[in-house]
Amino acid sequence: MNKEFFDFDLIIAGAGVGGISAALAAARLQMRVLLIEQAREVGGTGVFSSVSLVCNFRDSWGKPITNGIHRELFPTSYTHYSEKLVPTYDEQELKAAYQRLLASEPTLTLWTDCEVFQADKQNGRIVRLHIQGSRTATVTAKIYLDATADGNLSALAGLEYKLGREGDGKLQSATATFKVSGIDCSQLKEPDIRQWTAIHSLRRELLPYYLDMKAAGGTSNPRQGITCFPYPDGKALLFNSTSVLDVDPTRPETVTSGREEGIRQAQELFEAIHLHPAFHNAKMDYIAPKLGVREGRRIVGEYELTAEDCLQTRRFNDMVAACAYSLDIHSPDGGATRLESIPKPGYYHIPYRSLIPKGCANLLLSSRCISGTHEAHSSYRIMASVSAIGEAAGTAAALCVFQGHQDVREVKTSHIRFILQLRGQFIEGEVERVQMPTRPAW
Numbered sequence: 107m108n109k110e111f112f113d114f115d116l117i118i119a120g121a122g123v124g125g126i127s128a129a130l131a132a133a134r135l136q137m138r139v140l141l142i143e144q145a146r147e148v149g150g151t152g153v154f155s156s157v158s159l160v161c162n163f164r165d166s167w168g169k170p171i172t173n174g175i176h177r178e179l180f181p182t183s184y185t186h187y188s189e190k191l192v193p194t195y196d197e198q199e200l201k202a203a204y205q206r207l208l209a210s211e212p213t214l215t216l217w218t219d220c221e222v223f224q225a226d227k228q229n230g231r232i233v234r235l236h237i238q239g240s241r242t243a244t245v246t247a248k249i250y251l252d253a254t255a256d257g258n259l260s261a262l263a264g265l266e267y268k269l270g271r272e273g274d275g276k277l278q279s280a281t282a283t284f285k286v287s288g289i290d291c292s293q294l295k296e297p298d299i300r301q302w303t304a305i306h307s308l309r310r311e312l313l314p315y316y317l318d319m320k321a322a323g324g325t326s327n328p329r330q331g332i333t334c335f336p337y338p339d340g341k342a343l344l345f346n347s348t349s350v351l352d353v354d355p356t357r358p359e360t361v362t363s364g365r366e367e368g369i370r371q372a373q374e375l376f377e378a379i380h381l382h383p384a385f386h387n388a389k390m391d392y393i394a395p396k397l398g399v400r401e402g403r404r405i406v407g408e409y410e411l412t413a414e415d416c417l418q419t420r421r422f423n424d425m426v427a428a429c430a431y432s433l434d435i436h437s438p439d440g441g442a443t444r445l446e447s448i449p450k451p452g453y454y455h456i457p458y459r460s461l462i463p464k465g466c467a468n469l470l471l472s473s474r475c476i477s478g479t480h481e482a483h484s485s486y487r488i489m490a491s492v493s494a495i496g497e498a499a500g501t502a503a504a505l506c507v508f509q510g511h512q513d514v515r516e517v518k519t520s521h522i523r524f525i526l527q528l529r530g531q532f533i534e535g536e537v538e539r540v541q542m543p544t545r546p547a548w
């Protein structure tokens with residue numbers, strides 16, 4: 107097959123929430139964007155691992171600290187907010203929203219079923235990417251964005267990274283989620299499963315069935331409890347309750363064997379809860395097609411965000427995003443999950459420097475692979491923060507191209523914040539008016 111050649115303003119590898127938010131932000135600033143996704147369809151973890159919960163993106167008083175593109179993706183979690191309701195989404199609706207928004211941008215090109223497999227670097231810059239899959243191509247751009255979650259593009263470019271927790275390098279456990287419908291909610295103590303109290307009550311009702319099976323040696327799932335969330339219509343549940351250890355996305359064979367183990371655990375759990383009267387006629391609609399891998403490479407950047415930054419609600423002069431979600435470490439050893447809330451005012455800043463990898467002038471990190479510790483990553487990895495990170499990265503990349511900078515470090519964060527603020531994103535700190543990036547018609 108002949109190799110094609112293409113040139114863009116910016117190229118984004120990975121079309122999960124981080125890559126898509128970056129692509130939309132940059133395309134809306136009229137950049138010629140190429141978004142490359144190795145899967146057949148866009149969506150990444152939030153669609154194909156079915157994660158369901160819109161994790162907290164509000165400060166201690168309920169005010170959103172993530173807005174912007176995240177609001178377009180999860181509108182009802184803003185318009186129908188109530189502390190009593192479990193804020194969830196349907197992954198098929200999210201995928202449809204992604205497709206609709208991406209298709210509405212004339213300067214955005216999407217290639218699915220395509221993998222970036224090589225990055226050529228010269229003098230501290232990426233000079234071209236090589237693509238294989240549904241197309242065989244060489245592509246170039248002024249700026250590149252790593253939105254692969256696991257830092258795959260940065261690793262291809264030979265950049266430094268960290269993996270797992272300090273000391274032993276072990277990663278958070280992985281999960282195969284599954285959807286259950288056909289539940290007879292009238293058999294539950296609290297039938298309206300859209301409510302938090304009903305979900306907690308339901309988990310308590312199901313627990314003895316699961317523990318009986320565990321005691322009889324019927325599962326290898328190390329979890330002690332059951333975690334499930336309702337779908338928005340309150341008619342189905344997403345079980346996020348399996349736990350697979352030693353999955354490392356840099357060793358693909360562990361992801362393959364991990365999915366097999368996750369499927370086994372999902373079937374065992376379903377068999378156990380089937381004994382509850384509300385689940386006698388329930389059916390398992392599907393097991394998520396992609397194993398939910400929580401953690402991968404964390405690229406070493408100009409600033410490493412730490413657990414102390416999160417828990418001390420640190421403010422940074424170069425903030426470009428914020429996060430309100432707890433530290434949430436699914437134990438790499440199979441023990442209990444460590445959940446630690448962000449104290450008042452309930453959120454911390456994510457600095458631009460954490461999006462800039464060391465050793466490369468024209469690359470930005472645009473997914474959960476930003477520079478941070480194992481603990482900090484367990485917090486900002488949620489979709490709200492990753493969307494805000496992506497929106498900031500796409501905006502910074504557009505400014506870099508438009509202003510003719512040679513290095514992403516030259517972009518002023520007061521300019522990034524100005525545009526983010528104009529676009530409705532939550533920002534704090536100094537803003538400086540800047541000419542909006544535009545391109546002449548071509």
Ligand SMILES: Cc1cc2nc3c(=O)[nH]c(=O)nc-3n(C[C@H](O)[C@H](O)[C@H](O)COP(=O)(O)OP(=O)(O)OC[C@H]3O[C@@H](n4cnc5c(N)ncnc54)[C@H](O)[C@@H]3O)c2cc1C
Nearest residue numbers: 120122123124144150151157159222255398399473474489
């Ligand atoms: C089990 C589980 C439960 C979770 N629960 C929640 C929850 O309830 N709420 C919440 O907000 N968050 C949750 N999270 C976290 C959240 O879903 C993810 O951290 C987030 O979606 C990651 O987004 P991303 O854009 O960084 O990466 P992804 O969505 O993983 O996207 C990365 C994309 O890059 C592509 N890619 C990788 N390498 C290449 C390459 N070389 N070339 C081209 N494409 C490539 C991949 O195919 C993928 O589509 C959960 C995560 C897991 C695993």
